[in-house]
Amino acid sequence: MVVLAKPAALEQIALLRTPEAWESFSGVPAVDLSGPGAAADVVRACERYGFFSVVNHGVPAGVVDRLEAEAVRFFASSQADKDASGPADPFGYGSKRIGRNGDMGWVEYLLLAIERDALSKASPAPTSALRDAINDYVGAMRGLARTVLEMVAEGLGVSPRGALADMVTGDAASDQVFRVNHYPPCPLLQGLPPNCSVTGFGEHTDPQLVSILHSNGTPGLQVALHDGRWVSVPPNRDAFFVNVGDSLQVLTNGRLRSVRHRVVAGNGLKSRMSMIYFGGPPLAQRIAPLPQLPAGTQSLPLYRDFTWGEYKKAAYRSRLGDNRLAPFEAPPVATPHADRHRS
Numbered sequence: 389m390v391v392l393a394k395p396a397a398l399e400q401i402a403l404l405r406t407p408e409a410w411e412s413f414s415g416v417p418a419v420d421l422s423g424p425g426a427a428a429d430v431v432r433a434c435e436r437y438g439f440f441s442v443v444n445h446g447v448p449a450g451v452v453d454r455l456e457a458e459a460v461r462f463f464a465s466s467q468a469d470k471d472a473s474g475p476a477d478p479f480g481y482g483s484k485r486i487g488r489n490g491d492m493g494w495v496e497y498l499l500l501a502i503e504r505d506a507l508s509k510a511s512p513a514p515t516s517a518l519r520d521a522i523n524d525y526v527g528a529m530r531g532l533a534r535t536v537l538e539m540v541a542e543g544l545g546v547s548p549r550g551a552l553a554d555m556v557t558g559d560a561a562s563d564q565v566f567r568v569n570h571y572p573p574c575p576l577l578q579g580l581p582p583n584c585s586v587t588g589f590g591e592h593t594d595p596q597l598v599s600i601l602h603s604n605g606t607p608g609l610q611v612a613l614h615d616g617r618w619v620s621v622p623p624n625r626d627a628f629f630v631n632v633g634d635s636l637q638v639l640t641n642g643r644l645r646s647v648r649h650r651v652v653a654g655n656g657l658k659s660r661m662s663m664i665y666f667g668g669p670p671l672a673q674r675i676a677p678l679p680q681l682p683a684g685t686q687s688l689p690l691y692r693d694f695t696w697g698e699y700k701k702a703a704y705r706s707r708l709g710d711n712r713l714a715p716f717e718a719p720p721v722a723t724p725h726a727d728r729h730r731s
């Protein structure tokens with residue numbers, strides 16, 4: 389029997405997108421973490437966009453630059469050397485395949501598990517220089533995640549201030565993931581008009597509480613606004629970008645909304661590289677609206693009770709673009725009005 393392998397070129401053509409022009413979004417809220425009113429600004433941005441950038445964050449540029457340089461070195465190494473750290477199942481080096489359920493993107497990446505404040509043994513970094521650089525960087529991201537989550541609690545009037553931050557950085561068992569994505573220029577786009585592109589990382593929301601992203605100066609990240617419009621996020625090497633994840637949406641009973649985002653690889657000559665810290669809680673953590681939420685936030689829970697372990701298991705069985713929260717929504721409550729109609 390002749391088994392026909394799917395030609396690589398066909399897989400790539402499937403990633404080609406219809407030509408489009410995207411608005412570069414000048415409205416991304418930039419929160420000055422050192423400024424007065426930062427907590428209120430964080431909550432406003434999370435309610436309106438589920439997304440914001442942070443400036444004056446206190447993360448030394450050297451920590452970012454060192455990791456970026458080590459990551460560039462890793463992705464420039466031979467395919468055989470990179471493959472020695474793979475396949476990503478889920479942790480390790482991966483190329484084009486994202487997750488286990490058939491998602492593809494024009495991207496190669498390292499996906500790594502963090503235990504407490506350092507890379508776990510389950511996901512060894514390819515070189516000790518890269519390992520050291522990741523560990524320093526992750527330490528800084530844990531600090532930033534803590535500050536952001538404390539500000540969310542403060543801005544919402546939830547006490548104690550550490551109620552959310554402790555789930556991610558206060559528990560040795562918290563579930564943190566780190567990822568470095570590399571989007572090389574796509575040869576398929578050579579000679580095509582400038583508005584042609586390929587899917588780098590398909591649209592999705594992040595399942596955790598919060599994700600913190602840094603990228604080099606190459607654009608590609610896009611977010612969906614609440615009116616459904618997709619806009620491009622102008623890159624900013626001096627800032628970090630924060631995404632509200634699905635779990636934070638549930639913990640705030642839908643007041644903060646997780647942001648749909650994606651990466652589109654365009655016709656440019658430069659690679660895009662991004663580094664993302666995903667802050668999740670321990671597997672046993674109950675994900676349910678915080679009891680301390682202020683009056684004015686929808687009083688009936690919008691979601692049924694679940695643990696992060698249950699949600700994570702369901703998430704890793706889903707496709708990237710699925711609405712992962714839908715199966716966890718609470719059944720509609722019968723109102724007296726609705727009952728009257730039924731009888």
Ligand SMILES: C=C1C[C@]23C[C@@]1(O)CC[C@H]2[C@@]12CC[C@H](O)[C@@](C)(C(=O)O1)[C@H]2[C@@H]3C(=O)O
Binds near residue numbers: 487567666706708
């Ligand atoms: C297709 C998938 C990749 C993903 C696991 C999933 O089944 C659905 C969620 C995906 C996502 C998105 C955010 C992060 O990049 C990620 C590491 C995560 O926690 O959820 C990825 C997962 C992955 O790449 O394995």
Ligand SMILES: O=C(O)CCC(=O)C(=O)O
Binds near residue numbers: 567651
């Ligand atoms: O690479 C990026 O810029 C974003 C990727 C992303 O959203 C993810 O890895 O979850």
Ligand SMILES: [Fe+2]
Binds near residue numbers: 593649
């Ligand atoms: Fe993401």
